[in-house]
Amino acid sequence: MADLAQLRDAIINGNAKAAAAVVDAAIAEGAEPMALIHGYMIPAMDEVGRRFECEEYFVPELLLSARAMKAALAPLRPLLTSSGVPPAGKVLIGTVKGDLHDIGKNLVSSLLEGGGFEVVDLGSDVSPRKFVEAAQSTGADIIALSALLTVTMPSMKYTIEALKEVGLRDKVKVIIGGAPVTQQYADQIGADGYSENATLAVALARRLMSGARQATA
């Protein structure tokens, strides 16, 4: 039997190889993918998030854990698709136009994937138009915008305006983040949410998804 407690530990400790090895062994033994994800992997990332929150973990540990999560998810993904299990939601993510900083954005992207979301990463220096086109072609539930420079923050506002113009604004949730971004700014430009760090962004996305489901129910 694959020792599944090791899967949790491997993700918490950022050991990608070990995490993937346990998952491979578990699959060979016929383990249920969703049981692995919800029983061990997502709780492990929640623990990583908790450690980051209380300053025990820093960016490098967060990144290593996110990589381990990704490595563990890779062999599970084809099984999930074939079994028709829907992802937690589809997120379009990118650093806004004029800005190249993407360490934070990449972290959020990995953590969202770890949290069961399907993530489409548009990279950095992404124009409002590109966000809109991608939103149209992917049918994303959430668009996540990142900016590290105060001077590029207005691009977030322009992206929201561009979504309005094509009539997409009420079909997607827009969440924003990055060092100079605040809740106040999010309110000001009419974003649906703001997160001050990568781990809280996952909780925010989950909250918005459950809100959206209730609204449509």
Add this chain to the structure above:
Amino acid sequence: MAEYVLLHPEPGKILSDQLFALGIEFPCGGCSACGGCRVRLMSGTIPITEGMREALSEEELGEGWRLACQAETDGPVSLDIEQWSASILTDESRVAVEPSEGYGAVIDLGTTTLVVELVDLATGSVAGVLPGLNPQGRHGSDVMSRIEFDLREPGVLTSLIRRTLGAMLAELVRGRKPREVLICGNTVMHHLFCGESVEPLSHVPFRPSAPGERRFLAEELGWPEETHGAAVTFLPCAGGFVGSDLLAGLIACGMHQSETPMALMDLGTNGEIALGGRNGILCASTAAGPAFEGGRIRMGMRAGDGAIDRVEHDGSGLVCHVIGGSAPRGICGSGLVDAAAVSLETGAIGASGRLSNGAKSLSLAGAVSLSQADIRELQLAKGAVAAGMEVLRQEAGTEAPRVSSLHLAGAFGNYVRTGSARRIGLLPRWEAPVNPIGNSAVRGSRTLLLSPSRRQSLLDDLLRITRHVELGANPEFQEAFVENMIFP
């Protein structure tokens, strides 16, 4: 014994204007984000604002700590000013002279500090030096916040810096009118002084609008009469955010003539690094931020009286050296690097940067301590610099053992202990000897001032062989940055 300042507020004026006149700096530009402008209220009242609540703890507020940038009052107040006067590195070392008549001047226009030097053109000797603080500092401590400010209020920073430098030069002149003035500084300082648009520097691809050499007459700049007639030249930028201060540094350390590859690290507010030799030089700027100057560190301060500037372990506990021998009031960049290096050795800090055994802070001396967040700031700053140098080395295809020397410029580079800087991974673990060279920007500029016939060809050659590498656009940098946040 702390010195208190008694202020009588002027009606209709916020207190921060008066405090700035006293030399208080507002590292984040006065938006209550950093808590760097703490003052302690000894008498009178300053109402607590929302921003103060966010930046200061209940306990600190109870002790009378307030943020100067948000301070408002109706009556007289007396304050204990936490910040202290800066120690600014000047340079008076001798360089080669091509003698001519009269006087000239060189100016190092730094993001944080200014140095104006009057030079005897016949002998090359320094006839007078005046250090100062960049008055733009109140509108943000780093280049990005200056750009943002200039985009909001165009022209303010330009007239501020022109006026200050003109006044400083006039004070030095005293009848010894300079024929020529050379100014060096990073690209943002260059553009703001010259009145060029900094808008292109606010977004990708961060390309300066007019990076070339610029010439003015002193009277055009509105400088005082004592300086009239002087030809003022702002030296050309190297590329991106890297300016003539780095070019001058290359001249000072002789990189442009070196057969073997050398490295230069200028760790000011805007960290600039270079690697190369006579056949080619790569340079880059890293957003190291102000941590090495005590910025964004909870009890951080510049290397002035009361700053812990050295930390050692004597076998039984930490031994802290305090500048001026007084009671410790805070910690400066070199003390911070020492404290981290020693704590890595004793195990008080782990390789991940985490304080051991769940400790919330690391006591140094007196009431001065480092918090977990302070160590994270240091990890970000040193990670950026180390990653930048690593990317330059890879880009140049230089094998580490071939680097013959590593020059450290700037005040922090002059005082930091190289053993500690290596221990925390700020300096590369190359075998090359480390050589602190002081204010290389001033020395290199003086070399140019004193060699008028060779100046143009020297600058042309330098610009020809020097290539700027944009780190922000480099995926290898992002990777190396995260890896270098960890302590070796």
